[in-house]
Amino acid sequence: MDSALIPEGAKRCSFPKFAIGIAIVSAVVLWGVFAMFLCWFKGLNQTNMDDYYGFALWIWADLAVIAVGGGAFFTGLLRYIFKIDELKNIINFAVIIGFICYSSALLILAIDIGQPLRGWFIFWHANVHSMLTEVAFCLSAYFAVLTIEFIPNILENRQANKVPFFHHLAHNMHGVMAVFAATGAFLSFFHQGSLGGVAGVLYGRPFAVREGLLIWPWTFFLFTWSAAAFGPCFTLLVTKITETVTGKKLVKDNVVHLLAKISGWMIVTYIIAKIIDTIYWAMVTAPSLGFTLSHFYSNNGFYGYWILITEIVLCGVVPGAILIMKSTRENPTLRLVAIILGTIGICLNRWVMVLQIMAVPVMSFDTWALYFPSWQEIATTILPVAYGIILISVAYRYLPVFPQEQELNTIEPVSKTE
Amino acid sequence: MFPFSFEWAWDIGHMVFFGGFWYAVSILGAGMTFCILKAAYDTMNDSGDSHH
Numbered sequence: 001m002d003s004a005l006i007p008e009g010a011k012r013c014s015f016p017k018f019a020i021g022i023a024i025v026s027a028v029v030l031w032g033v034f035a036m037f038l039c040w041f042k043g044l045n046q047t048n049m050d051d052y053y054g055f056a057l058w059i060w061a062d063l064a065v066i067a068v069g070g071g072a073f074f075t076g077l078l079r080y081i082f083k084i085d086e087l088k089n090i091i092n093f094a095v096i097i098g099f100i101c102y103s104s105a106l107l108i109l110a111i112d113i114g115q116p117l118r119g120w121f122i123f124w125h126a127n128v129h130s131m132l133t134e135v136a137f138c139l140s141a142y143f144a145v146l147t148i149e150f151i152p153n154i155l156e157n158r159q160a161n162k163v164p165f166f167h168h169l170a171h172n173m174h175g176v177m178a179v180f181a182a183t184g185a186f187l188s189f190f191h192q193g194s195l196g197g198v199a200g201v202l203y204g205r206p207f208a209v210r211e212g213l214l215i216w217p218w219t220f221f222l223f224t225w226s227a228a229a230f231g232p233c234f235t236l237l238v239t240k241i242t243e244t245v246t247g248k249k250l251v252k253d254n255v256v257h258l259l260a261k262i263s264g265w266m267i268v269t270y271i272i273a274k275i276i277d278t279i280y281w282a283m284v285t286a287p288s289l290g291f292t293l294s295h296f297y298s299n300n301g302f303y304g305y306w307i308l309i310t311e312i313v314l315c316g317v318v319p320g321a322i323l324i325m326k327s328t329r330e331n332p333t334l335r336l337v338a339i340i341l342g343t344i345g346i347c348l349n350r351w352v353m354v355l356q357i358m359a360v361p362v363m364s365f366d367t368w369a370l371y372f373p374s375w376q377e378i379a380t381t382i383l384p385v386a387y388g389i390i391l392i393s394v395a396y397r398y399l400p401v402f403p404q405e406q407e408l409n410t411i412e413p414v415s416k417t418e
Numbered sequence: 419m420f421p422f423s424f425e426w427a428w429d430i431g432h433m434v435f436f437g438g439f440w441y442a443v444s445i446l447g448a449g450m451t452f453c454i455l456k457a458a459y460d461t462m463n464d465s466g467d468s469h470h
Contacts, residue, residue, distance in 0.1 A: 123419055124419050124423065125419075125423070125425055126419050126425075126435070126436075128431040128432050128434075128435040128436070129431060133435075134435065137435075137439050141439065141442050141443060141446070144446055145446065148446065148449075148450065164460075164461045164464055165457055165458065165461045168456070168457035168460040168461050169453060169454065169457035171457075171460075172452070172453040172456045172457050172460070173453045175453075176449050176452065176453060179445060179449050180446065180449060183442050183445050183446060186442060187442055190438075
């Protein structure tokens with residue numbers, strides 16, 4: 001039925017099977033959209049946010065998808081600026097994942113602001129001293145970069161590419177892609193960093209506040225570094241999931257090994273910096289503000305030392321060690337364990353830096369404030385996941401996302417693709 | 419956001435922040451304008467020799 005749109009020589013499932021899959025995931029999207037409209041029409045009383053939790057599940061989801069979406073800017077930087085040619089075989093997919101992550105982040109923010117009709121105020125009436133203003137500007141501009149990076153892949157669709165203008169446009173955009181990638185890296189450095197900087201400058205929150213360099217707290221640099229380190233892990237994880245679902249090998253092992261190796265070394269360097277930062281904060285910064293380390297990890301029903309150890313050791317040191325050693329990196333099972341742990345680790349870091357900050361008591365008369373999201377918050381957070389599944393499914397079906405797919409899989413005649 | 423907005427001030431904060439922002443947007447705008455104009459030119463003079 002849609003065989004004319006499928007990349008030449010590629011084998012895809014039948015259209016009814018594809019449509020049924022999309023319909024199932026669309027039901028989840030509709031659930032999320034319903035919750036989204038509830039939030040827009042009835043207001044933020046639909047959430048469990050309160051005076052303690054001005055930042056809650058949505059902001060965690062926002063920071064998490066932006067961090068894991070960092071694979072796009074870092075892979076683009078390596079491919080176009082550092083000229084690592086092997087990565088051309090995974091860059092399209094990294095861009096699509098980044099596009100999904102950043103569009104999801106913008107969607108979540110559009111719900112979170114509660115009054116979307118005034119969303120443009122942050123741009124028009126910009127407070128240039130706010131790190132969140134910098135995030136809003138860089139996030140929007142980088143989403144434009146990701147859209148620009150995604151367009152050539154869309155124009156390479158079998159039918160679109162027959163239109164001469166589209167064919168030439170895709171070709172020309174490839175020609176100047178290094179300029180766009182460099183701009184994307186510039187924007188990503190600042191918005192990833194500023195998201196961490198927001199936590200680091202919370203002087204009233206001893207759990208978050210950090211010293212730093214000039215106007216930037218250390219969390220600024222840690223957030224950028226961690227996004228570049230763990231973002232490729234997420235790219236590799238989604239690639240593996242796509243390979244499992246499609247039952248095909250889509251990217252050659254040497255490309256996966258290379259990206260895993262780079263990610264591994266980035267994780268190791270990041271986690272060393274993170275450990276030094278944590279020790280300095282625990283031994284110097286927090287005590288200077290009148291707090292001991294145990295204050296942040298005791299006397300409550302959820303946040304214990306386990307979360308610190310899980311984030312830094314289990315989901316930081318372990319994946320880093322697995323990915324830097326050739327023998328473990330090239331073992332598919334161990335590599336999968338490492339990229340899963342890495343992805344969990346970066347999400348856990350963002351959880352701690354958003355939600356644990358809000359939970360810790362600050363005043364002597366205060367108590368721990370734990371929070372559980374409402375179903376509307378959960379539905380609108382799952383919404384981007386379902387949207388991502390749909391976009392990846394459609395892109396995989398109709399666009400030449402993986403240049404090595406045909407080489408790695410037995411090609412059947414086009415007439416048998418349906 | 420613009421010098422004609424009432425909050426605008428010619429201070430270092432505005433110049434650095436918006437200087438960086440408009441610089442990035444200008445690069446994106448110029449890059450896309452170049453690509454679109456060149457694609458239109460290539461289409462009109464359809465050489466058919468572009469491959470990627």
